[in-house]
Amino acid sequence: IMRLIAIASQKGGTGKTTTAMNLGVCLAERNKKTLLIDIDPQANLTTGLGFDMFELKQTIYHVLSNHHENMPIPCLPTRWPLLDLIPSSLDLASVELEMASRVGREWRLKKAIEIIANQYDYIIIDTPPSLGLLTQNAFMAYEKIIIPLQLHVYALKAIPQLQTTINLIREFNPALHISGIVCTMYDTRNNLSRVIEESVREKFGQIVYTTVIPMNIVIAESPAAGKPVLEYAPNSIGAKAYREFAEEVLLNE
Amino acid sequence: IMRLIAIASQKGGTGKTTTAMNLGVCLAERNKKTLLIDIDPQANLTTGLGFDMFELKQTIYHVLSNHHENMPIPCLPTRWPLLDLIPSSLDLASVELEMASRVGREWRLKKAIEIIANQYDYIIIDTPPSLGLLTQNAFMAYEKIIIPLQLHVYALKAIPQLQTTINLIREFNPALHISGIVCTMYDTRNNLSRVIEESVREKFGQIVYTTVIPMNIVIAESPAAGKPVLEYAPNSIGAKAYREFAEEVLLNE
Numbered sequence: 198i199m200r201l202i203a204i205a206s207q208k209g210g211t212g213k214t215t216t217a218m219n220l221g222v223c224l225a226e227r228n229k230k231t232l233l234i235d236i237d238p239q240a241n242l243t244t245g246l247g248f249d250m251f252e253l254k255q256t257i258y259h260v261l262s263n264h265h266e267n268m269p270i271p272c273l274p275t276r277w278p279l280l281d282l283i284p285s286s287l288d289l290a291s292v293e294l295e296m297a298s299r300v301g302r303e304w305r306l307k308k309a310i311e312i313i314a315n316q317y318d319y320i321i322i323d324t325p326p327s328l329g330l331l332t333q334n335a336f337m338a339y340e341k342i343i344i345p346l347q348l349h350v351y352a353l354k355a356i357p358q359l360q361t362t363i364n365l366i367r368e369f370n371p372a373l374h375i376s377g378i379v380c381t382m383y384d385t386r387n388n389l390s391r392v393i394e395e396s397v398r399e400k401f402g403q404i405v406y407t408t409v410i411p412m413n414i415v416i417a418e419s420p421a422a423g424k425p426v427l428e429y430a431p432n433s434i435g436a437k438a439y440r441e442f443a444e445e446v447l448l449n450e
Numbered sequence: 451i452m453r454l455i456a457i458a459s460q461k462g463g464t465g466k467t468t469t470a471m472n473l474g475v476c477l478a479e480r481n482k483k484t485l486l487i488d489i490d491p492q493a494n495l496t497t498g499l500g501f502d503m504f505e506l507k508q509t510i511y512h513v514l515s516n517h518h519e520n521m522p523i524p525c526l527p528t529r530w531p532l533l534d535l536i537p538s539s540l541d542l543a544s545v546e547l548e549m550a551s552r553v554g555r556e557w558r559l560k561k562a563i564e565i566i567a568n569q570y571d572y573i574i575i576d577t578p579p580s581l582g583l584l585t586q587n588a589f590m591a592y593e594k595i596i597i598p599l600q601l602h603v604y605a606l607k608a609i610p611q612l613q614t615t616i617n618l619i620r621e622f623n624p625a626l627h628i629s630g631i632v633c634t635m636y637d638t639r640n641n642l643s644r645v646i647e648e649s650v651r652e653k654f655g656q657i658v659y660t661t662v663i664p665m666n667i668v669i670a671e672s673p674a675a676g677k678p679v680l681e682y683a684p685n686s687i688g689a690k691a692y693r694e695f696a697e698e699v700l701l702n703e
């Protein structure tokens with residue numbers, strides 16, 4: 198069966214793109230046919246994997262906007278044999294306003310995924326830091342949500358608002374649920390990370406993954422090379438943590 | 451004369467809220483009558499200053515949505531005599547879609563600011579991590595944009611897209627310009643911060659502030675106390691850096 202995982206949090210900079218990218222690569226390395234979709238207008242997932250967004254002819258923008266009803270869906274091959282990407286581009290920023298006035302605007306992504314669903318074991322989507330139309334489109338089409346949680350106060354405070362939005366969408370997509378919260382950027386040099394981690398485990402219990410992604414500067418360096426940390430620094434503590442995390446995601450099925 | 455400063459970057463987690471809050475408090479401490487406006491649906495500026503967003507009756511949501519044409523604008527007093535706040539709230543998230551289909555939607559904030567403009571020396575606005583309608587509203591009404599730049603690759607890559615959006619808006623608001631870029635979260639323990647700082651100074655020259663805000667964990671702890679770092683840890687390196695930064699902003703007038 199095909200699994201749909203959305204990586205989401207409206208708080209900015211919590212590790213959504215980093216988590217989506219490395220999870221996708223890990224699943225492909227474990228022989229799962231995987232599709233990554235980038236619906237963030239910043240296109241960080243697209244450039245972080247080494248694609249040049251100015252050279253791309255077809256992107257998620259064409260899939261979501263009106264005039265491309267019958268075009269093929271651009272699932273681009275990557276360096277990993279079992280990993281494809283539907284890239285984003287800067288013109289995606291205007292699609293939110295274009296879509297806002299169209300009927301059935303929340304269902305566009307869902308219709309697109311239904312066409313390609315049978316080709317993949319996992320489809321993982323990276324979302325922008327907002328609860329607007331693009332993220333709502335993802336929530337209409339998806340089942341599982343993984344929330345990367347930077348171990349800071351504002352990121353923790355963002356979870357209830359995200360839960361409210363999820364509950365609204367469940368009226369249309371009852372399968373939608375939070376399948377896990379992964380703590381990211383754990384900084385051993387101060388207490389804040391420990392205090393926030395304890396608080397989130399107390400509040401959310403079992404759905405918080407055991408694996409915690411540590412603060413690891415090679416993760417922040419890797420986008421400059423257009424590579425996920427798994428490729429850029431495969432023996433780093435960050436890469437090891439993302440492999441453990443992918444293992445946990447696979448076990449939780 | 452009244453100065454309008456928008457703190458903006460579509461990259462998430464670069465220090466927009468932290469910069470807006472501490473700049474506002476510094477200006478108020480230097481006897482400038484200052485208004486902070488929070489137009490991020492996350493309402494981090496509002497909660498970071500200690501307000502309970504569930505108790506607020508009037509917020510920026512009411513100012514921007516249709517049916518409140520003639521209501522007074524909610525400029526709430528804060529602990530600082532010369533600092534007021536127009537707070538945000540969670541229902542702001544829906545206003546983007548509500549506004550999308552209305553004519554003149556980009557001008558709503560500008561009209562509101564014109565009503566209160568003569569009461570303040572500075573009006574500073576914190577924007578969400580997006581280039582959507584709420585940020586466009588701010589750009590229509592504002593002149594100066596300060597971009598907080600986390601010293602990471604994705605944050606640096608975000609500047610050209612932001613410049614493109616600014617150039618589009620200048621057709622309607624020719625006064626709009628980037629008045630400065632402030633480097634934030636400088637981490638002395640690795641090279642990445644130094645490399646990115648050098649690259650941004652090379653590319654953007656004079657508009658990059660001399661003051662660099664260091665990584666300082668008390669800044670990340672301060673929202674838990676509902677206080678800006680200037681109040682939470684006034685002698686910290688983070689607080690000192692924000693005071694120096696405010697000095698530079700005042701000198702650049």
Ligand SMILES: Nc1ncnc2c1ncn2[C@@H]1O[C@H](COP(=O)(O)OP(=O)(O)OP(=O)(O)O)[C@@H](O)[C@H]1O
Binds near residue numbers: 214241412463603
């Ligand atoms: N564990 C980590 N250690 C160090 N740096 C990290 C780590 N995880 C992510 N980063 C860096 O922190 C920044 C934020 O991460 P990322 O861009 O993945 O977050 P995001 O939630 O996708 O942001 P946005 O809200 O803008 O989409 C990036 O520059 C990234 O390289």
Ligand SMILES: Nc1ncnc2c1ncn2[C@@H]1O[C@H](COP(=O)(O)OP(=O)(O)OP(=O)(O)O)[C@@H](O)[C@H]1O
Binds near residue numbers: 463665
């Ligand atoms: N110099 C600093 N040192 C340490 N932590 C910082 C620093 N500046 C900001 N932070 C923390 O990093 C996180 C991101 O900062 P902040 O929320 O101000 O960014 P933002 O750009 O407003 O995010 P968003 O895109 O979600 O609006 C917050 O948890 C904040 O407390």
Ligand SMILES: [Mg+2]
Binds near residue numbers: 214215241323
């Ligand atoms: Mg991202």
Ligand SMILES: [Mg+2]
Binds near residue numbers: 466490494577
């Ligand atoms: Mg913010």
